[in-house]
Amino acid sequence: MPIERIAILGTGLIGASAGLALRSHGFAGTITGWDPSALETRIALETGAIHCAADPAIEAALDVARSSDVILLSGPVFTILEWLDRLAPELTPAQLVTDVGSVKGAICARATGKYNMLEMAGFLPGHPMAGKEVGGAANADGALFENAAWLFTETKDTQGMSPAARTLANDWRAWTARFGSRVLDLAPERHDEVCAWVSHLPQYLATALSALLEDEFPSKEEIQAIGGRALREMTRLGSSPFSMWRDIAHTNTEAVAASILALEQRLQHLRENLKTPELREEFVKANLFRNGL
Incomplete structure (x- = not known):
């Protein structure tokens, strides 16, 4: 039926x-x-x-x-x-x-x-x-x-x-x-691992960036005058509801934490190589990934 x-x-x-x-x-x-x-x-x-x-x-x-x-x-x-x-x-x-x-x-x-x-x-x-x-x-x-x-x-x-x-x-x-x-x-385990990288990590990154900018620019006057499309796209997810993402953090903790740690390490690598050829290599890899989507 x-x-x-x-x-x-x-x-x-x-x-x-x-x-x-x-x-x-x-x-x-x-x-x-x-x-x-x-x-x-x-x-x-x-x-x-x-x-x-x-x-x-x-x-x-x-x-x-x-x-x-x-x-x-x-x-x-x-x-x-x-x-x-x-x-x-x-x-x-x-x-x-x-x-x-x-x-x-x-x-x-x-x-x-x-x-x-x-x-x-x-x-x-x-x-x-x-x-x-x-x-x-x-x-x-x-x-x-x-x-x-x-x-x-x-x-x-x-x-x-x-x-x-x-x-x-x-x-x-x-x-x-x-x-x-x-x-x-x-498989459920593979789902949670992949989603931690392609869905959950982008959300927590946008949340962290949006919260950081709120601390740094509480009046938002300069941000509104200068910030463009890149800022809007990077922070778009910052307005997502807490209740949904709280539950994800509590029930997919290990996979989410692993992805956040990997991102922290990658950002540290960028910070340490702002004036070295390694920075170019990161842009090459980023473009390879984006072009393959």
């Missing part, structure tokens, strides 16, 4: 964008949204990301989940972990939970033993590599996932999900491809 009823728990930027993408690509079923903020669900409803908005109470979310084929968990990592615990005893083997969490090791570990056995609901861990530095349903975009990678981190545990849940999982993977995403599979 194809997916007919979807519950989106968390109708912020990613959740509402998923709803818009589903509807713009021909999803004929029902999408119900839930969020702890009634304002977020109202905006998601008004923009057409969802068909129905549930009350902000937790029990209302559970009611919606019980009556859905697929439950999409969209929010910070800690929130997703909490929902995995809440939903496990409420669902049947004919249902599927999937997520958009930015860290997969901790999420897959939490799901172990609670999902993907014949008598349990299925769980398909996922992560679209798409977003904005601003959140909320008001900033949602149905085209957000076009040409972006949508990563899935199935493990040996997911091979044990019921036939009904596997059918839903395959259907959901097909929907993400319809959004224009490049569907890729990675």
